[in-house]
Amino acid sequence: MLEVLTFATLNGLVTGLLLFMLASGLTLIFSMMGVLNFAHASFYMLGAYFAYSISLQFGYWTGLVFAPLIVGVLGALVERYGLRKVHQSGHVAELVFTFGLAFLIEEAVQFSWGTDTKNYQTPESLNFPLFTLFGQEFSAYRGFMIAIAIAIFIGLYYMLTRSRIGIIIQAAITHPNTVANLGHNVPLIFMGVFGVGTALAGLAGVIAGPVLTTFPGMALVLGSIVFVIVVIGGLGSLAGAFIASLLIGLLQSFAIASDLGMPDLLNLLGVEFARDHPLNDLWTLTLPQVGPVLPFLLLVLVLIFRPAGLMGKRES
Amino acid sequence: MALLKKSAVWIVFALTMLILPQIFDSVLGISILNQMAIAIVFALSYNMLLGQGGMLSFGHAVYFGLGGFLAVHTLILIEAQVLTFSIVLIPLVGGLFGLLAALFVGSFSTRKAGTVFAMISLGIGELAVASSLIFVSFFGGEAGISGDRTYGPPFFGVEFFQDSEIYYVAAAWVLIATLFMYLFTQTPAGRLANAVRDNPERAAFIGYNARWVRYISFCAAGFFAGVAGGLFALNYEFLTEENLNAITSGRVLLMAYIGGLGYFIGPIIGAVALTLMNSLLSNYTDLWLLYLGLLFVLTVMFLPRGFAGLIMMHEVAWRRRTLKTLARPYLLTAIPASLFLLSCIGFIELAHLEGGSLSYLGMMLDPERPLTWVVLVAVVLASFFATRYSLPQLRRAWDEANSLRDEES
Amino acid sequence: MSILSLNNVHKNFGETAIIRGVDLSIRAGEKHAIIGPNGAGKSTLFHLISGRHHVSSGTITFKGEEIQNRPPHEINRLGLARSFQVTNIFPRLSVFENIRCALLWSQGYGYSFWHLLGRQTALNDKTAEVLEQISLQDRARFPAGELAYAQQRALELGIAVASGAEVIMLDEPVAGMSHSEAENAVDLIRRITEGKTLIMVEHDMNIVFDVADRISVLVYGEVIATDEPKKIRGNPRVQEAYLGEVVTGA
Numbered sequence: 001m002l003e004v005l006t007f008a009t010l011n012g013l014v015t016g017l018l019l020f021m022l023a024s025g026l027t028l029i030f031s032m033m034g035v036l037n038f039a040h041a042s043f044y045m046l047g048a049y050f051a052y053s054i055s056l057q058f059g060y061w062t063g064l065v066f067a068p069l070i071v072g073v074l075g076a077l078v079e080r081y082g083l084r085k086v087h088q089s090g091h092v093a094e095l096v097f098t099f100g101l102a103f104l105i106e107e108a109v110q111f112s113w114g115t116d117t118k119n120y121q122t123p124e125s126l127n128f129p130l131f132t133l134f135g136q137e138f139s140a141y142r143g144f145m146i147a148i149a150i151a152i153f154i155g156l157y158y159m160l161t162r163s164r165i166g167i168i169i170q171a172a173i174t175h176p177n178t179v180a181n182l183g184h185n186v187p188l189i190f191m192g193v194f195g196v197g198t199a200l201a202g203l204a205g206v207i208a209g210p211v212l213t214t215f216p217g218m219a220l221v222l223g224s225i226v227f228v229i230v231v232i233g234g235l236g237s238l239a240g241a242f243i244a245s246l247l248i249g250l251l252q253s254f255a256i257a258s259d260l261g262m263p264d265l266l267n268l269l270g271v272e273f274a275r276d277h278p279l280n281d282l283w284t285l286t287l288p289q290v291g292p293v294l295p296f297l298l299l300v301l302v303l304i305f306r307p308a309g310l311m312g313k314r315e316s
Numbered sequence: 317m318a319l320l321k322k323s324a325v326w327i328v329f330a331l332t333m334l335i336l337p338q339i340f341d342s343v344l345g346i347s348i349l350n351q352m353a354i355a356i357v358f359a360l361s362y363n364m365l366l367g368q369g370g371m372l373s374f375g376h377a378v379y380f381g382l383g384g385f386l387a388v389h390t391l392i393l394i395e396a397q398v399l400t401f402s403i404v405l406i407p408l409v410g411g412l413f414g415l416l417a418a419l420f421v422g423s424f425s426t427r428k429a430g431t432v433f434a435m436i437s438l439g440i441g442e443l444a445v446a447s448s449l450i451f452v453s454f455f456g457g458e459a460g461i462s463g464d465r466t467y468g469p470p471f472f473g474v475e476f477f478q479d480s481e482i483y484y485v486a487a488a489w490v491l492i493a494t495l496f497m498y499l500f501t502q503t504p505a506g507r508l509a510n511a512v513r514d515n516p517e518r519a520a521f522i523g524y525n526a527r528w529v530r531y532i533s534f535c536a537a538g539f540f541a542g543v544a545g546g547l548f549a550l551n552y553e554f555l556t557e558e559n560l561n562a563i564t565s566g567r568v569l570l571m572a573y574i575g576g577l578g579y580f581i582g583p584i585i586g587a588v589a590l591t592l593m594n595s596l597l598s599n600y601t602d603l604w605l606l607y608l609g610l611l612f613v614l615t616v617m618f619l620p621r622g623f624a625g626l627i628m629m630h631e632v633a634w635r636r637r638t639l640k641t642l643a644r645p646y647l648l649t650a651i652p653a654s655l656f657l658l659s660c661i662g663f664i665e666l667a668h669l670e671g672g673s674l675s676y677l678g679m680m681l682d683p684e685r686p687l688t689w690v691v692l693v694a695v696v697l698a699s700f701f702a703t704r705y706s707l708p709q710l711r712r713a714w715d716e717a718n719s720l721r722d723e724e725s
Numbered sequence: 726m727s728i729l730s731l732n733n734v735h736k737n738f739g740e741t742a743i744i745r746g747v748d749l750s751i752r753a754g755e756k757h758a759i760i761g762p763n764g765a766g767k768s769t770l771f772h773l774i775s776g777r778h779h780v781s782s783g784t785i786t787f788k789g790e791e792i793q794n795r796p797p798h799e800i801n802r803l804g805l806a807r808s809f810q811v812t813n814i815f816p817r818l819s820v821f822e823n824i825r826c827a828l829l830w831s832q833g834y835g836y837s838f839w840h841l842l843g844r845q846t847a848l849n850d851k852t853a854e855v856l857e858q859i860s861l862q863d864r865a866r867f868p869a870g871e872l873a874y875a876q877q878r879a880l881e882l883g884i885a886v887a888s889g890a891e892v893i894m895l896d897e898p899v900a901g902m903s904h905s906e907a908e909n910a911v912d913l914i915r916r917i918t919e920g921k922t923l924i925m926v927e928h929d930m931n932i933v934f935d936v937a938d939r940i941s942v943l944v945y946g947e948v949i950a951t952d953e954p955k956k957i958r959g960n961p962r963v964q965e966a967y968l969g970e971v972v973t974g975a
Contacts, residue, residue, distance in 0.1 A: 036431055082617060089620040092372050095434060096573060097616045099374070103566065104609035111606055111668060224442055224562075231435050285450060293446040299439040304424045307432050504829050505838035507818070511826050514815045520797035521775065521807060522888060523830035532836055578817075 008257040009250065014142050016249025017149035018212075021204035022222065023229045023241040024156060025197035031236040032172065032193045034091065035083065038098035040201050041223030042105035047071045047202025048209030048218065049113055052120040060123035068203040075198025076191045083194070084187070102219065110216045117215040145207055152200065153242060160238070169193060228299040248295050255291035326495065333487040337480060344595075346480045352591045353486035354547045357493045359571040359583035361540035366569075367577035368501060369533040370513030371426070372434045374565050375441025376541055381560030382417050382444075383410030383542025385455060387549035391463030403468035403476060407489050407546035414542020415535055422534040427527055429516065441562055448557040460556030463549070479551070486547050493543055498580060500536060509533045570608070574615050576622025585624050603668060607661070638717035645713035652702035659695040666692065727786075728753040728922055729774070729805075729892055734783030734793070736766075736773055736946075743769050745946040746783070751892070756923045758933045761943035762966060767926045768810060770943065771896050774924075775807045776800040787892070802830060806890035808881045810897050816870030820861050823869050823880055825852045827887035852887075858917060859883040875906040879913060892922040899929060911936065934958075942966065 026040045050070050051063035078101065086097040122141045129137035160166035172179040172189055180186045205218075212218065229248055233240030263284060266272065336349055358380055365371045387410040393399045425436040448455035455461065465476050474481050500506045508529045512519045516526040549555060558564065567590070575586020590608075597604040619626055633639045662676050666683050674681040681688050729751040736744035743766045751757050759767055772778040774785055776797035785793040792800050815823050825848065832848055834840060842848070856862040859879045864872060869880055878898065885893055898914060899907040911932055914923070927933050933940060934954045941951040944966045950957060957963055 036435075082613075085617050086620075089616075091430060092366075092370065093616060093620055095372060095431065096569070097613065099566070099569070100609065100612040100616050104606075104613050107603075107606040107609045111603065111664075220562075224438060227435060227438065289450060293443060293450075296439045296442040296446070300424075300436055300443065303432055303436045303439070304427075307428065499841065500838055502841050502843060503838045504834040504840060504842065505836050507822060507826055507842060508829065508836070510818055511815045514817050515813060517777075517797075518813050518815060518884075519826075521801050521813075522827045522884065523798050523801040524836075525796065525798045528836055532838060536838070 004257050008253045010138060010142075011257075012250035012253030013246070014145055014249070015253060016246035017146055018204060018208050019222070019226060019229055019249055020242050020245035021149050021152060021207070022201055022226045023233065023245050024152065024238060025200035025204075026226055026230050027233070027236060027238055027241045028156075028200075029194055029197040030230065031238075032169065033083075033190055035094045035098065036227070036230070037194075037197070038095065038223070039078075039101040039105060040098075040198070041219040041226055042102045043071050043075055043198040043201040044205040044208075044222065045109060045216070045219040046074065046105065047205025048120065048214045049109055049118070049205075050202070051206040051209060052118050052214055053113075055120065060121070064203075064206050067206045068199045071202025071205075072195040072199030075202075076195035078198075079191050079194035084190075102223070106216055106219060113216075115216055117213055118209075120209045120214040122210040141211070145211070148203075148207060152203075153238075156238065225295050228295040231299055232302045248298075251294055251298075252291050255287045255294060258287050326491075329494070330491055333491065337483050341480070343479070346483055348591060348595045350479060350483055350486055350551045351595065352588055353483070353490045354544050354551065355568075355571060355587035355591050356490055356584050357547060358541060358544035358568050359575065359587040360494060360497050360580075361537045361544060362568045362572045363577060363580075363583045364497060364500070364509075364533055364537040364540070366572060367579075367582065368506065368513065369429075369509045369530055369537075371429050371530060371534070372569075373437040374434055374562065374569070375437035375439075375444070376537070376568055377560050377562070377564035378421075378441055378444040379414035379417055379538040379541035380545040380548070380564065380568075381448075381555065381557075383414040383545030384549045384555045384559055385461060385545075386410060386413040386542075387546040388461045388463040388553070388555050389454070391465055391467070391549065391553065392461075395464055395467040400469060402471050403465050403550060404471050404485050404488075406465075406550055407543045410546025410549065411539045411543035414545060415539040417542075418535045418538020422531045422538070426530040426534050429513075429526075429530060438562070441560070441565055445557055445561045448560055455557060456555075458557070460554060462554040465550055465553055476550075482550055485550065489543065489547055493540055494584075497536075497540060501580065505529065505532045505536075570612050574612060574622055576624025576626075576628075578621050579624040579628060582622050582624035586622065589623070601665060603664060606664070633717040636717070641717050642713055645710040649703060649706040649710045652699045652706060656696065656699035656703055659692055659699060663692050663696060726753045727751060728788060729924070730786050731770075731774070732784045732786070734770075734773060734785060735781045736769060736778065737781045743946050744773065744780075747943070747946070747948050749941060749948055749951070751922060751924060752939075753891075753922055754920065755938040756918070756925070756936050758925045758927055758937035758940045759943055760927065760930075760933055760940060765943040766946045767943055768896060771807060771894055771926065774800075775805065775894060801888065801890070804889075804891040805894065806885040806888055806892070807894035808878075808885045808896060808898060810900065812874070812877045812881055814869045814877060814880055814884065816868065818869055819866050820869050820872065820880060821852060821856065821865040824855050824883050824887050825849070827884040828852060828855070831888045855883050855887045858886075859913060875902055875910070878902070878910065882910075882913060882917065886917050886921075890921070892924065893918055894924045896926045897928065898925065899927070899932065907932070 022040065022044055026037060029035060029037050029040070047067050051060075051067035054063035054066055082097065082101070083094065086093050122139075126139070126141040126144055128140050130140040130143045131138055158166075160170060168179060168184055169189060172184070172186055179189075209218075212221075225248065229244045230241055232248075233242070233244030263286070337346060340346070340349060358376075361379075362373070362376050365373050365376065387406045390399065390406060390409050391403065394401070394403065421440055425433060425440070449457060465482070468476070471485075476482055476485075501510075508519065508524055509532075511522075512524070512526045512529045519526050519529065545555075545559070548559065571586035571590045572583045573586070574589065575584065576582025593604060593608060597607070601607075615622060621628070630639060630642075633642060658677065662674075662681065665676060666674050666681055666688070669683055674683070681692075683689075727750045729749075731747050731749040734744055734747045735742065747770065759770065761767055769778065773780055773793070776792065776795055776799070779794045783793065784791050787800070787803055787805060790803065792803065792805075815826065818826065825842065828848060828851055829835075832851070834845075834848075853862065853865075856865055859882060861872075861876060861880060861883065864876065869877065872880060882895070882898065885895070895914065899910045902910060907929070914925075915936065923936075925933075925936065937954055939951060940954055940957045941948050942957065942960075942963050943949075949962050949966060950960050952960065
């Protein structure tokens with residue numbers, strides 16, 4: 001029992017932190033520009049693919065450095081030439097644009113790299129077990145993932161609250177006109193934030209690619225969950241995104257690890273249903289089955305009862 | 317007489333739908349026409365939400381799918397002789413289930429429009445897909461549910477073995493649904509939906525609760541999406557979780573947006589265009605989805621009012637009868653632009669080729685020969701600059717055609 | 726005979742107190758102007774009355790009923806209409822439809838999706854009437870967003886009035902207008918609010934003294950005086966608030 005619990009927690013932690021890497025960039029972009037970037041997970045996917053291609057020639061670590069940079073530049077270009085143009089057509093148009101972008105990127109990835117799963121490997125240097133608990137190994141690579149994610153959170157937090165550019169960004173979030181009047185180049189800041197946000201997503205892709213498999217559907221898999229996190233955590237709150245990421249990561253991990261389900265609950269209540277009962281599907285429901293759905297259930301519930309999310313400041 | 321004039325458009329619409337299957341009477345042709353019919357109703361229902369009501373939904377396929385699933389189950393019940401009624405009423409069954417679902421979801425999702433609404437719709441969509449894999453008895457799990465439409469009582473002697481016979485049922489429903497969706501826009505609820513879309517605050521200050529206005533539009537849209545789902549069930553006799561999922565939701569968004577949100581006819585154009593692309597283009601290239609994606613993104617960026625908007629932009633010139641003056645300028649721009657488009661497509665297709673040569677526009681292009689690439693790139697660049705060069709003259713002609721010079725206002 | 730009254734109304738935004746205990750009583754049928762220096766809270770006061778903001782404390786009574794914290798559409802249905810400082814119309818609807826929408830509730834259509842608007846003769850006639858009143862009948866088919874500024878303001882006035890509200894609140898109705906445009910606007914306001922109660926926020930003192938039966942002066946979230954125009958002019962507290970000093974002589 002303890003073994004299951006421990007590993008579920010560890011796995012949940014890794015997943016949660018990975019999700020946070022994605023959610024942090026998305027939150028930043030949303031805070032700044034009021035745009036929920038549907039294509040955010042697509043940049044994550046691009047990060048993985050670029051890193052994969054680079055790693056074939058130059059090894060994993062080169063990919064780790066350069067792939068996020070490439071993705072960040074792409075993101076900045078998208079903002080400059082795409083998003084900015086669409087901005088004048090309104091919020092709905094922006095959202096639709098990022099949606100179309102997600103679609104386009106997925107097709108472009110399939111065009112450039114094919115539809116098969118790529119054999120993107122973890123680096124040799126991290127291919128050892130960090131520790132062994134209850135007879136199961138916890139690989140160093142996963143420890144590396146945790147370390148990077150935490151480093152990002154700390155880095156972002158300090159940058160936003162302590163550095164000069166961070167203060168300017170925070171101000172530009174709520175008062176873009178004032179900041180512009182003070183002589184700062186707000187469009188440039190926007191482009192920069194978008195670039196950084198997408199670079200973060202790309203970094204997440206570089207790191208997660210070997211573990212979560214690199215294939216054209218990887219954006220879809222994570223994309224919706226990341227939205228759920230950002231919304232639940234509170235649109236615009238980095239701390240909220242962190243909490244929500246961990247929450248969702250742990251929730252899913254525990255749901256999958258446990259074998260609990262409706263049958264156990266019914267047994268407890270002493271109720272039994274015949275096998276051909278019309279709602280049989282409902283009575284035989286188990287947690288692992290429901291696991292993937294839980295985030296969305298949570299999303300809908302949060303949006304109904306607390307649209308501002310757990311810690312949200314900015315509601316669109 | 318005035319009534320005849322107003323109904324002229326509808327009469328033409330009905331006649332066109334009657335004539336089309338006579339012209340395109342192949343199996344493929346009928347199949348495409350049926351697909352178009354379904355798509356038109358679906359896209360128009362989506363426009364009630366987005367174009368009329370300003371509500372961006374990423375989960376509209378839920379009502380389409382639910383309507384379809386209940387329709388198939390109804391077919392099964394008819395076949396088992398538990399129920400007996402003509403299958404031409406099946407779309408109504410689909411519509412009612414779609415309405416029921418919308419009544420439920422709308423009760424909490426229409427409180428706000430904007431990003432919150434979009435996110436809820438996304439969540440509901442995912443929940444629906446997930447449920448479909450859990451509640452296997454209703455949704456059939458991964459295999460889906462199939463039925464048979466030929467077991468219903470004959471309708472004036474027709475037993476609907478043929479797809480062409482189903483076409484006329486579909487056409488009738490398209491006509492009815494389109495008519496009612498159009499009439500909705502002419503009612504207080506429909507107009508208020510526009511008002512709430514434009515300025516929800518102001519709508520409150522004329523005495524209307526924006527949320528109720530949105531709720532009504534939402535339920536109406538759910539109903540008609542269910543009707544489309546019912547038509548789908550009649551046509552294919554088979555539904556899977558795919559019909560509920562985000563891809564289907566995304567497709568109807570594309571249709572409505574590319575066609576043009578701000579005009580009633582926009583989604584019809586989008587539905588027809590996308591159905592054609594889907595059926596025909598996919599035969600020529602594997603990359604048609606890529607092109608679709610490009611088309612969509614470019615439309616959002618450069619044609620925010622869609623292709624209907626593009627057409628309607630010419631309304632002023634048409635009324636002023638200056639449309640003719642635009643013919644030559646358009647031609648001068650269209651030639652290099654088409655060349656640019658074709659050469660880009662050729663480039664992309666050639667880049668994607670895995671061995672062998674590409675048969676394109678009657679030419680054989682060999683990717684191994686560097687000359688092929690040089691020529692392609694040269695044409696792309698040349699036509700690009702030629703297009704740019706031709707734009708000022710088009711712009712001038714446009715301004716002139718639209719100018720207020722001799723128009724009494 | 727007070728048709729609208731505010732009792733010790735407070736409004737705080739976070740830590741900042743914007744409205745600090747306002748007592749106000751508007752008589753039925755009067756033309757009441759609210760003036761005051763910038764930042765006094767005039768727009769906020771309007772928002773509190775019309776339901777856009779909730780009060781932090783205090784009551785607002787309209788025709789005997791308490792309306793504070795009620796949703797705007799309910800307050801509107803009770804008979805209170807307002808215009809906005811920034812033009813607030815339905816830009817993509819035609820001028821005609823803007824007015825017609827404003828008439829829908831009071832004409833009893835509710836949320837109907839079974840009446841065809843084209844066939845509602847009584848409704849359409851009334852719409853035409855209102856359009857004539859605001860002199861926009863020639864622009865009936867234009868999209869409202871394409872009107873000139875002064876005409877949009879007139880349209881906004883028309884929307885506020887169309888519903889047949891008894892109390893009309895206008896927030897800086899002639900802001901941004903040229904002198905002649907403002908004159909026309911004031912004329913229109915006078916005509917259109919005959920027999921109704923008018924509450925107006927305005928900076929142009931000529932208009933205020935011309936139109937108002939009574940004036941309230943709002944300074945730093947408090948009403949420091951409510952009286953007839955002549956008496957307000959001579960009120961030392963008012964003078965101090967505006968000019969920083971008391972002026973001797975009228």
